[in-house]
Amino acid sequence: MLGVDIEEVKRFNKYLKNLNIIKRIFSQEEIDYSFSKKNVAQHLAVRFAAKEAVWKALSGSNKKVAITDIKVINDKYGKPEVFIKDKKTAKINLSISHTNKYAVAVAIFCKNLKSI
Numbered sequence: 001m002l003g004v005d006i007e008e009v010k011r012f013n014k015y016l017k018n019l020n021i022i023k024r025i026f027s028q029e030e031i032d033y034s035f036s037k038k039n040v041a042q043h044l045a046v047r048f049a050a051k052e053a054v055w056k057a058l059s060g061s062n063k064k065v066a067i068t069d070i071k072v073i074n075d076k077y078g079k080p081e082v083f084i085k086d087k088k089t090a091k092i093n094l095s096i097s098h099t100n101k102y103a104v105a106v107a108i109f110c111k112n113l114k115s116i
């Protein structure tokens with residue numbers, strides 16, 4: 001199953017003025033990664049897009065997850081990987097991209113893979 005989402009980066013620039021909102025939405029790893037980059041809001045926006053895309057990909061399945069159960073952490077090559085409730089899942093493939101205006105994410109849930 002497939003999920004896609006697009007976000008406007010400017011919304012996340014606004015959130016930067018209220019760290020409580022950011023802490024409610026993102027994990028500490030996602031916050032640390034995004035704040036280590038020059039364009040913080042872009043990295044936050046794309047992680048939010050990724051959570052929504054993953055949620056959409058899972059929505060037709062019996063896997064009930066909240067947006068905040070979904071976490072995106074890059075591997076050593078920079079490729080984003082999906083964690084559900086702190087557990088890495090190989091069943092969801094994710095691709096993300098961002099510019100100064102928009103952040104986009106596409107997720108595919110391959111439910112027939114044996115491991116999650």
Ligand SMILES: CC(C)(COP(=O)(O)OP(=O)(O)OC[C@H]1O[C@@H](n2cnc3c(N)ncnc32)[C@H](O)[C@@H]1OP(=O)(O)O)[C@@H](O)C(=O)NCCC(=O)NCCS
Nearest residue numbers: 037042043044046047074077078079080095096097098099
């Ligand atoms: C990784 C790469 C494709 C990213 O593309 P980009 O246009 O710079 O940036 P995008 O906004 O489209 O994508 C950025 C996201 O790509 C993801 N990404 C990084 N490395 C990745 C990899 N090895 N595999 C999959 N995704 C990757 C990251 O999630 C990153 O977002 P994040 O930092 O917020 O996590 C690019 O930087 C790259 O290294 N390309 C290699 C090809 C190359 O060497 N080209 C130059 C010679 S032609």
